Amino acid sequence: MGEGLFSQIFDLLFTTSFAASILRVTTPILFAALGGLIARRCGIMNLALEGMMLTSALTGVVVSAFVRKAVLGDLMPADAAYEAVSGRAVAAGAAAGFLAGVLCSVLMGLFLAYMAVQLKANIYLSGLAINTISTGGTVFALYLAAGEKGMSSSLNSCTMPVIDIPIIKDIPIIGEVISGHNIMVYFALLCVPLVYYIVMRTSTGLRIRAVGENPNAAESVGVNVKKVQFQAMALSGLFCGFGGVSLSMGYVSFFSRGMTAGKGFIGMSAMNLGNATPIGTTIAAFLFGMFDAMANILQSLSVPSQFIASIPYVATLIGLIVFAIQTDRKTKRLKEKHSK
Amino acid sequence: MTSKQIERRFDAFKTFMAIAIALGIAFIVISFVSESPVEAIATFITGPLQRKSRIGNILEMMTPIMFTGTAICIMYQANQFNMIGEGAFLIAANLTTWFAVTHETWSGLPLQIACLRVGIVTGVVAAFIPAILKVKFKANEVVSSIMMNYILLNVSNYILYYKMRDTVSGQQASYKIPERAKFAKIWTGTRVHTGIFIALAVAVLMYFFIYRTKWGYAIRMVGANANFAKYSGISIVSVAMATQLIGGAIAGLGGSVEMLGMYDRFIWYGTQPGYGFDGIMVGVLAKNNPILVPLAAFFLAYMRIGADVMNRMSDVPIEFVDVVQGLIIMFVAAEMFLSKYKHKLIVNNAKKQLEAKEAAE
Numbered sequence: 001m002g003e004g005l006f007s008q009i010f011d012l013l014f015t016t017s018f019a020a021s022i023l024r025v026t027t028p029i030l031f032a033a034l035g036g037l038i039a040r041r042c043g044i045m046n047l048a049l050e051g052m053m054l055t056s057a058l059t060g061v062v063v064s065a066f067v068r069k070a071v072l073g074d075l076m077p078a079d080a081a082y083e084a085v086s087g088r089a090v091a092a093g094a095a096a097g098f099l100a101g102v103l104c105s106v107l108m109g110l111f112l113a114y115m116a117v118q119l120k121a122n123i124y125l126s127g128l129a130i131n132t133i134s135t136g137g138t139v140f141a142l143y144l145a146a147g148e149k150g151m152s153s154s155l156n157s158c159t160m161p162v163i164d165i166p167i168i169k170d171i172p173i174i175g176e177v178i179s180g181h182n183i184m185v186y187f188a189l190l191c192v193p194l195v196y197y198i199v200m201r202t203s204t205g206l207r208i209r210a211v212g213e214n215p216n217a218a219e220s221v222g223v224n225v226k227k228v229q230f231q232a233m234a235l236s237g238l239f240c241g242f243g244g245v246s247l248s249m250g251y252v253s254f255f256s257r258g259m260t261a262g263k264g265f266i267g268m269s270a271m272n273l274g275n276a277t278p279i280g281t282t283i284a285a286f287l288f289g290m291f292d293a294m295a296n297i298l299q300s301l302s303v304p305s306q307f308i309a310s311i312p313y314v315a316t317l318i319g320l321i322v323f324a325i326q327t328d329r330k331t332k333r334l335k336e337k338h339s340k
Numbered sequence: 341m342t343s344k345q346i347e348r349r350f351d352a353f354k355t356f357m358a359i360a361i362a363l364g365i366a367f368i369v370i371s372f373v374s375e376s377p378v379e380a381i382a383t384f385i386t387g388p389l390q391r392k393s394r395i396g397n398i399l400e401m402m403t404p405i406m407f408t409g410t411a412i413c414i415m416y417q418a419n420q421f422n423m424i425g426e427g428a429f430l431i432a433a434n435l436t437t438w439f440a441v442t443h444e445t446w447s448g449l450p451l452q453i454a455c456l457r458v459g460i461v462t463g464v465v466a467a468f469i470p471a472i473l474k475v476k477f478k479a480n481e482v483v484s485s486i487m488m489n490y491i492l493l494n495v496s497n498y499i500l501y502y503k504m505r506d507t508v509s510g511q512q513a514s515y516k517i518p519e520r521a522k523f524a525k526i527w528t529g530t531r532v533h534t535g536i537f538i539a540l541a542v543a544v545l546m547y548f549f550i551y552r553t554k555w556g557y558a559i560r561m562v563g564a565n566a567n568f569a570k571y572s573g574i575s576i577v578s579v580a581m582a583t584q585l586i587g588g589a590i591a592g593l594g595g596s597v598e599m600l601g602m603y604d605r606f607i608w609y610g611t612q613p614g615y616g617f618d619g620i621m622v623g624v625l626a627k628n629n630p631i632l633v634p635l636a637a638f639f640l641a642y643m644r645i646g647a648d649v650m651n652r653m654s655d656v657p658i659e660f661v662d663v664v665q666g667l668i669i670m671f672v673a674a675e676m677f678l679s680k681y682k683h684k685l686i687v688n689n690a691k692k693q694l695e696a697k698e699a700a701e
Contacts, residue, residue, distance in 0.1 A: 121675065122673045129665075136665075314491060
């Protein structure tokens with residue numbers, strides 16, 4: 001590796017388009033991480049983030065395409081009224097797709113909660129089972145809806161709008177990086193304080209944390225543990241649903257098989273590395289998003305991208321060790337305090 | 341009946357019901373989707389047996405699944421939910437290929453044995469990391485093993501791409517594995533190879549290990565009640581460590597066997613072959629009993645081949661098998677599924693015993 005390569009990498013990494021791509025790539029990871037965070041705070045390791053995102057991504061695309069078609073009716077692009085109706089159709093399609101995708105993910109969250117809480121199924125196995133069902137089920141459903149197994153490009157689905165932020169968009173460099181993204185990007189950023197508020201400042205959040213820390217103690221003070229777990233899983237599904245919709249209705253307007261490509265698990269790693277705190281999780285999600293974006297770029301430069309692609313997982317392993325040592329020390333300290 | 345007999349009978353019934361319900365759901369969906377549902381379902385059920393080559397396909401497919409399934413059984417017996425099977429299988433297959441293509445000059449048997457040894461050692465090393473993180477740092481083995489699987493996938497991609505890629509082959513594939521390293525085919529007209537005997541031997545061996553040795557007893561004890569095991573003087577740390585390493589070794593061996601038995605080149609680039617998850621399904625179906633692994637693996641392979649035949653003969657996409665697979669896992673894993681029926685069984689049994697006692701008096 002010569003100096004030439006390094007300067008090439010530098011040139012690619014210090015561009016506004018790279019900075020903007022970090023925001024773009026991080027969005028679904030961040031949503032998944034937030035979804036995992038709420039479940040984990042309730043003591044549930046939700047391995048189904050991936051499957052929930054995948055299913056809601058497909059549902060969003062299919063529903064938006066059908067609603068758009070229904071609103072347009074028999075109008076052809078040549079018709080006079082087409083222009084006026086088409087805008088409305090796209091808006092209705094996008095809204096319906098968004099809602100349907102998110103609803104689908106919430107229902108899956110509740111289903112997982114039913115399996116784990118009511119039927120006492122092993123949470124890891126049922127989470128992984130949901131992923132398998134989603135992987136196959138989405139391809140199956142895609143084949144029924146679009147007649148192909150790879151992509152939904154034959155469906156005319158809608159995307160969420162792109163937002164130009166006034167004033168900021170005119171600032172050089174910053175404007176290019178921050179403005180002009182899909183609305184889901186900004187929504188993801190807004191969800192961070194929202195999740196913080198839900199988990200840390202509401203009574204539901206308090207109950208979720210109480211159940212996560214010690215379900216028996218929570219139950220002894222009158223908390224309905226099962227209900228809280230259902231609530232947490234519904235919330236987890238909600239954020240995964242946002243993530244799924246952002247994948248298929250954000251920068252691209254189609255669903256392709258397996259399009260989550262491990263983003264759910266990267267989100268779960270980010271949540272683990274951030275130790276399920278909203279701020280830590282967000283920082284970790286952005287770090288992983290950056291590595292993901294970097295791996296994409298470095299692929300074009302004959303640098304072994306496999307190393308970059310491994311960074312999130314290695315970082316999580318190290319994170320797991322660090323937290324384990326910290327908790328160990330904390331418990332030891334507490335024990336010493338009490339033995340005095 | 342003793343309570344153990346009831347338990348066993350109920351387990352079998354529950355597994356049967358889970359399969360029946362999952363397949364029932366699938367058939368209902370098929371009858372809505374397909375133009376000729378009866379024929380589609382018929383090909384699914386009888387298709388795999390109609391040709392010799394398809395029966396061969398079943399046996400070929402169940403071989404790797406038996407390895408990962410047995411690996412899962414051993415680990416889950418001690419409640420170690422290590423998911424490393426997938427990664428261990430992949431990286432072992434990868435390094436086996438690398439070893440074979442770089443030691444072409446070796447003669448047949450030593451090369452094969454060395455290859456299998458590479459697979460076992462690789463599997464142990466792969467499983468060691470989540471295992472040591474669990475026992476030393478109490479890090480959740482589920483999370484860390486899934487992370488490891490992604491890391492190993494990248495390592496495997498790297499080795500394939502930079503160390504053994506055959507640029508002439510035109511795709512992402514390794515150099516050809518030398519012919520003499522490969523396992524012999526045992527059934528003409530199919531690709532069934534001697535590796536299936538290794539798989540069966542491992543399953544039987546592990547059954548004896550789990551149910552007939554002191555070590556196996558310790559493992560089952562830790563799985564049933566870790567605290568009780570601890571107070572009986574069983575070292576939980578060494579059991580946790582040992583089961584995960586054995587599991588890794590078996591999955592790694594499976595990767596080697598699959599490579600030497602079925603493939604000319606290493607071709608898994610960018611995707612995991614998925615045998616790790618199939619292993620979980622098999623382990624769940626077999627109730628973590630290695631002796632039932634061949635049966636469960638046969639069932640899964642049969643279902644896969646059936647779906648494949650149906651996919652080609654009718655208008656139903658093969659992917660519905662994944663849905664069936666997921667549903668079966670869920671129903672079998674659900675403790676409370678059919679719990680009312682179990683309750684009834686126990687009550688009826690108790691009543692009968694009481695009556696018998698009264699009659700005797």
